Amino acid sequence: MASLRDIKTKIKGVKKTRQITRAMNMVSAAKLRGVQARTLRFRPYAEKFAEVLARLAQGMRPDSHPLLYQAPQINTVAVLLFTSERGLCGAFNNNLILTALRFIREQEAAGKKVRIYAVGRKGYDYYANRRGQDFAGGITGDLGSMGFETVAAAADLVMRDFLSHDVQEAHMIYSNFRSMSTQAPTLEKILPITPPELASPGGAQVIDYIIEPSAEDLVGEILPRYLNVRVYQALLETATGEHAARMLAMDNATKNCSEIITNLTIMYNKARQAAITSELIDIVSGADAVSG
Amino acid sequence: MDNSILLEVVTPERLLLSKPVQMVMAVGSDGAMGILPHHTHLLTGLKIDALRWLEGTVEKKAFISGGLMEVTPEKVSVLAESAELEEEINKERVLEARKRAEDRIAKAKTGAPDIDLLRAENALRRAISRLKILN
Structure with a gap:
């Protein structure tokens, strides 16, 4: 049996670990609220944007803008993969990377090549160090502090390759925040752009707008921005999911620590009791020997 | 008749502004324009420039880094990737x-x-x- 002092040191160590995991849990909770507030602030912009685009896109031909162009044959597919910057969030990043791997396998089975773009350190490192995978770089940094402009730069990477016809289709893989305990890796097609539908088609909503300069020009201006909006939304979802996943992971870790501490304390008490008993035996047998 | 129009400026990061104003002046893709209440429906791109509006008789300004403007008779919505009020610059x-x-x-x-x-x-x-x- 381990000595009393060993057990005591171990209990101290586990208690410190528990303090850290508990603190990380609380930090994640705070960050989660921050990202959720940003998501709420972003919503009016995203909604208005989709509405305007839907209105403009009514009756537009699919070949009127390069970002709407559906190539007859697809050779290379781009994948924009969102992961978190840091670990310690359970299976969160693993699930995202696995989804990417599965998608790549499917595409390659269909005879297409896949090019990866990454947002977030985990996915970036995974693909940067993987041989035989076409990796086009990306952006790393804490997702929660990425602004709209940073994200636009990431979207730009993909868009450039699409416009130069290096890739004919683009998807993104991000984590869809369903609830505090469920974050589902989600695959979505982002290029060519499919314009959103009007919420109430054919209703009284149809209003004749004066459009300046012209519908085509305006669509040309807002389509790239629409891509940014989609990518930014995915980023916010992923950041929310990351913090939720970390909260859960840290909560579990804290519980495990408490359990270990309970077990160790029982062990400590037993060891102490055993030491007392053996000391007593010593004394008693010594006394017996003296009194003969 | 109420002689004001609701001006709303939204960016991805926040709702910058939402208040009734008497007139909006913006620089659209095809040049500068002034918008009074009960303007007809209009959609236009905006250039990187100032957005100005009248609150009563006071003129206020904000910086708009390009974007879109949707005008309806009751409301002007400006969608910009970034925007700042004059006093924030x-x-x-x-x-x-x-x-x-x-x-x-x-x-x-x-x-x-x-x-x-x-x-x-x-x-x-x-x-x-x-x-x-x-x-």
Whole structure:
């Protein structure tokens, strides 16, 4: 049996670990609220944007803008993969990377090549160090502090390759925040752009707008921005999911620590009791020997 | 008849402004325009420039880094990737940004390969129109 002092040191160590995991849990909770507030602030912009685009896109031909162009044959597919910057969030990043791997396998089975773009350190490192995978770089940094402009730069990477016809289709893989305990890796097609539908088609909503300069020009201006909006939304979802996943992971870790501490304390008490008993035996047998 | 129109300025980061105003002045893709209440429906792109409006008889300004404007008889919605109210603009930072942009453009013209001329020019345009708002 381990000595009393060993057990005591171990209990101290586990208690410190528990303090850290508990603190990380609380930090994640705070960050989660921050990202959720940003998501709420972003919503009016995203909604208005989709509405305007839907209105403009009514009756537009699919070949009127390069970002709407559906190539007859697809050779290379781009994948924009969102992961978190840091670990310690359970299976969160693993699930995202696995989804990417599965998608790549499917595409390659269909005879297409896949090019990866990454947002977030985990996915970036995974693909940067993987041989035989076409990796086009990306952006790393804490997702929660990425602004709209940073994200636009990431979207730009993909868009450039699409416009130069290096890739004919683009998807993104991000984590869809369903609830505090469920974050589902989600695959979505982002290029060519499919314009959103009007919420109430054919209703009284149809209003004749004066459009300046012209519908085509305006669509040309807002389509790239629409891509940014989609990518930014995915980023916010992923950041929310990351913090939720970390909260859960840290909560579990804290519980495990408490359990270990309970077990160790029982062990400590037993060891102490055993030491007392053996000391007593010593004394008693010594006394017996003296009194003969 | 109520003689005001609701002006709403939204960016990805926040709702910058939402209040009734008497008139909105903006620089659209096809030139400057003034919008009064009960304007007809209109959709237009916006240039990187100032957005001005009248609250009563007081003129207020904000910086808009390009975007969209949707006008209905009751409401003007401005969608911009970034926007700042006049009082939020930090002059020192803008001056710095202008200098940086000018340096980058100068470098790009001498043929530095890693500099995006278009982006630098846009940065310069943003800095200049911010300064214009302040002066």
